[in-house]
Amino acid sequence: MSQYEKHVLGLSGGKDSAALAVYMRQHYPELDIDYFFTDTGKELPEVYEFLGKLEGFLGKPILRLNSNRGFDFWLKQYNNFLPSAQTRWCTRQLKLKPFEEWINPILDEGFTVYSYVAIRADEPYREGYNAKQKNLHVRLPFKEDGIDKPGVSEILESSGLGWPKYYEWRSRSGCTFCFYQQKIEWVRLQERHPESFEEAIAYEKDALDHGSPFTWSQGESLTELIKPERVEQIKADYAKRLERIKAKKAENPLRPDDSLIDIDDVYGQPKFCVACHK
Known part of the structure; x- marks a missing residue:
């Protein structure tokens, strides 16, 4: 691995990204991957609990990225309009922006960054996952290696981590008031x-x-x-x-x-x- 390369993997608190972190540690131990979690401050307590367990398995801390401004600040900026599927300002301001503020200085230093994303083999590829910077490359190991949803489950169960507890009642991580909830x-x-x-x-x-x-x-x-x-x-x-x-x-x-x-x-x-x- 070149000293001018950096490898990063974003964790959402969900099963797929957690399984990918486990998979990369088991199958690509030579890669020094920085794991990160972008914290909106409105996450489920079960998410924080699971991230703690995952840190124990990975044997290294998960970097916490936080927005300089919280949800309440951005709600005011958007005239108190709730985020929605039509206007996902929460994702932009509380998830993507903190990541960009962290990774852009690294890219500006000339590093080539590889970002590993947990899109499974049984999911459609979406162009929105593509990176716009020329030296930031998105990798989809599950898609490349044919790992589907049952495969993700097997990875988590065999590692001893199991699924995050919120899957007992909810299908997603993210904010407690996520508008994508059923x-x-x-x-x-x-x-x-x-x-x-x-x-x-x-x-x-x-x-x-x-x-x-x-x-x-x-x-x-x-x-x-x-x-x-x-x-x-x-x-x-x-x-x-x-x-x-x-x-x-x-x-x-x-x-x-x-x-x-x-x-x-x-x-x-x-x-x-x-x-x-x-």
Whole structure:
């Protein structure tokens, strides 16, 4: 490895990037990889817990990158309009910008930087993952080596890390109030972390008072979503969808994968920010 090369791997707190970190340590031990996590300050406690476990396995600290300005500052800058799939200012200001502020001086020094991203072999490649700087190169080891979702699960289980605990009730890492959450995930957030749910309601009410066209969950406010009759409806709908998915899956005794059905599978092809959820 050249002294003018740098290797970096971003961790979101999600299963795929964690599995990639494990995979790179096991299969490419000669690479001195800097692992980093961009902390928005609004992450789930389970994310921090899992990152601690991952540091123990990797045998080196995970660099924490923080925005100079937090979510509340940027919310004001965007006229109290909530971030959404149409205006993902949270990803730009709280995830991408801190990374650029860290990596750009290294690139300016003349280093060639290789960034390893956890896009699996069973996922479509998106041009948005391409780096714009000529000496910053994106590498997709899982795609190159044919590692799919069951493969990711095998990597985490065999390493002893297992999956992050939030997968018991949620399909993604990222902010507690991520707008990509399914409605069942909002219900479960209220059950698991009521204080975070109340914070999300407060942000939403303030945004709506300032004319924001978006609510956290499409088509209804969190106040409406959490009404008892609506919660019952959401849970019943999820249960029906889950049973349909299970009925369609072909059983493979050599590779049982019922545990790999997550919430996004139930509701179809998921949308996500790679910086937050991989």
